[in-house]
Amino acid sequence: MATVVTYLAQRLYELGISDYFAIPGDYNLGILDELLKYPALKMHNCCNELNGGYAADGYARIKGAGALVVTFSVGGLSAINAIAGAYSENLPLIVVSGAPNTNSVQDAEILHHTLAEEDTSYVRRMYAHVTALTTFIHRPEDAPMQIDRAIAVAMDKRKPVYIEIACNIPAKKVSTPTKSAHNAKRVSDSSSLKAALKHASEKLNQAVKPVIVAGSKMRPCNACKEVAAFSKATGYALAVMPDAKGFISEEHPNYIGVYWGPVSSPSCSEIVESSDLYFFIGPNFNDYTTVGHDCNLDPLKMITIKDGTVSVGGAIYTNVYMHDFLQGLQRLVKFNNTAYKAYTRIKEVVTYPEPTDLKAPVTRRFLLQQIQKMLSKNHAVIAETGDSWFNALDLTLPEGCLFEIQMQYGSIGWSVGALLGMQTALKDQKRVIACIGDGSFQMTAQELSTLIRYDYHPIIFLMNNSAYTIEVQIHDGEYNKLNNWDYSALVKAFNGNSVKAQAFKVKSSQDLTDALKEVSKTKALCFIEVMLDKNDCNKHLLDWGSRVQQYNSRPPRAG
CATH class of the missing domain: 3.40.50.970 (Thiamin diphosphate (ThDP)-binding fold, Pyr/PP domains)
Known part of the structure; x- marks a missing residue:
């Protein structure tokens, strides 16, 4: 048998999480006691909940998921800014909060760390705006189902989830968790995929200087390797948006730098913006990544894929996912390295002169x-x-x-x-x-x-x-x-x-x-x-x- 919280610990470990970040408070002490019984997970105590949330964010960028344990209300609301950031950046965080005793909830008692009102669901309502799912575990027998559903949603949506556990049930017995691979994949609509591939491949094969610009949303799709392979197989020049730097090796044979409109890497914007077809994979077009939406791009010359949707010059194909689209497209397009050859002709090498006086102020x-x-x-x-x-x-x-x-x-x-x-x-x-x-x-x-x-x-x-x-x-x-x-x-x-x-x-x-x-x-x-x-x-x-x-x-x- 497991307990409510050791069941959760096993699921976190299966996600590849071996460390979690925590700030103790009276509502979560029972949770922390149970987590410490699971030796494969190591606790890291942070100075405050906001920083703990940022730490879980940084951890998820490397491991694919992160975990944060906070106390009720004062702890959870302190962390909420960090969780909002993880939501916007498509990072699956498992936020675990202690919650009031089930008897206190049933009796509608006024409790410390709350808004001095009978309703204690307000934290979940706030978290509903910055997570893909919130849930309150107050019956041990329901805990396995609620935990598994929350984790499945986090990994599918690549977003944080928020789990409250009543403070009087962390050590209650539940069934031992069966092993889970957490590897469910979305499948593209076959008709939509076929039509998108036909339209996109025709456009790409007609283009003289097609170029790829990869964005940060390729990572939550686990498609970074596929993007690199697609560029190598097709010969297309490969740039990244600023928020995707490092997602693809900068030693890739077709890499041309960071595309950031007027503040791009040297020679990169010239190649992208002069192309007759730009293929944006997982872009995140916001005012920062586009320099106040000041990029010299023609939407009619653009193919994009993100969030399960392909756009080819404005024509939309839904329920088409990145893995399926890139693998199918690679088989249909012709090799074309014209844009990359153009880049090699105009590429600038930036060098900084050594200072003549080492005692002068550092620059x-x-x-x-x-x-x-x-x-x-x-x-x-x-x-x-x-x-x-x-x-x-x-x-x-x-x-x-x-x-x-x-x-x-x-x-x-x-x-x-x-x-x-x-x-x-x-x-x-x-x-x-x-x-x-x-x-x-x-x-x-x-x-x-x-x-x-x-x-x-x-x-x-x-x-x-x-x-x-x-x-x-x-x-x-x-x-x-x-x-x-x-x-x-x-x-x-x-x-x-x-x-x-x-x-x-x-x-x-x-x-x-x-x-x-x-x-x-x-x-x-x-x-x-x-x-x-x-x-x-x-x-x-x-x-x-x-x-x-x-x-x-x-x-x-x-x-």
């Missing part, structure tokens, strides 16, 4: 150059919302180097918790390099102590320019100034009684060079505070910020 360019030299298959990169996006997107990733940003939701502060999740998932396989702005770090700085607590060894570059730089470039004001912390001193405070992590404060190019020599010799967490001029930001941020500002400032339409 963003020099920092980026040094990070580039560090990268290998043994690293992963995570970039915070802001100038770090643009700097990290300029990096060239070697084979096997992972990359993560949160471009759809763009929640400032996300990266500190997500770094914890990524490094927890990767363990010692890869060392995560985090690029984080000072404003973002101030929002979630506590999780640095959790990284130290569990003896993880990431490398954190804290860009200190005393401002919310991305906001400055969109719309500046007094509100974008920061109280300038002594960031590197926080490492000493968070180390506690044992000295584990190392901190460096970098003001000059020589300081950075010296710090990186030390970093290469230690496996401890390394925190490098880089003092940058407020106006030393990526040129693409300047262009992007002005365009987004114009987009946000459009006057109301008359009538």
Whole structure:
């Protein structure tokens, strides 16, 4: 026999989850006690629920799913912003919350941690907007069915789910779970698929310079390998949207860079926008990924597939899924590498000159150059919302180097918790390099102590320019100034009684060079505070910020 919560633990383990993130509270202590009886799962205590949610998000990006355990109401509502981000980014998180005693619910008692009203279902109603399913487990005999349904929905929809468990039933006995592969797949409508393939293949075979642009929604479809294989088999030039950087190897033979409209990689936008047919696979067209919807693309020259729908020049085919479509299309289209050959003729190689005076103030360019030299298959990169996006997107990733940003939701502060999740998932396989702005770090700085607590060894570059730089470039004001912390001193405070992590404060190019020599010799967490001029930001941020500002400032339409 299992208990309600060990049944859940078994299902989490079957998903590939070996770690979960938790913040204790009186309503979830029984849940945590039962989870600790399942040794294959390791608990990671976070400083607060928001950070725990970000950690589960980062973990799911590596493992395919993540888990967070919170207490009722005050814990769940603290985490809800992170869960909303995971929802928007198509990440299946299993959020488990303790809930009031079943007798308290039946008797309509007024309880602590609530809104001082009899109805305690309000948390589920709030979570209904940012999850694919919410459920309240209050009868042990129903727990297996409710747990299995929630997990099935999370994996099918690639969205978070929210499970409340009454605090008096976590240890109640239920049947032992039968093994589940959690591998149910959607099947395309055969007639719609056939028609879509015929129309798309005709268009592609007629095109002179077809090009592929891959977006972030190919990952929830588990289609990244299929996209790479399709490009290789067809010869089509292959670009990625900014939120899909790292999803496909940048050493792919047809890779041409990041397509981001006017702030694309060098020579990439010229090839994409001059094509007579662009094939967007899993695109996420929002105002950030399109620079305020300012891309020079003709919808009539576009084929897209996402969310089970194919569009060929505006003609729509529904219930057609990515695996079926790409595999079928690959058999029907002719080899055509014209666009890639055009790219090789105009490709620009960007180089940054070495500084003539290493004692001069360190610059963003020099920092980026040094990070580039560090990268290998043994690293992963995570970039915070802001100038770090643009700097990290300029990096060239070697084979096997992972990359993560949160471009759809763009929640400032996300990266500190997500770094914890990524490094927890990767363990010692890869060392995560985090690029984080000072404003973002101030929002979630506590999780640095959790990284130290569990003896993880990431490398954190804290860009200190005393401002919310991305906001400055969109719309500046007094509100974008920061109280300038002594960031590197926080490492000493968070180390506690044992000295584990190392901190460096970098003001000059020589300081950075010296710090990186030390970093290469230690496996401890390394925190490098880089003092940058407020106006030393990526040129693409300047262009992007002005365009987004114009987009946000459009006057109301008359009538």
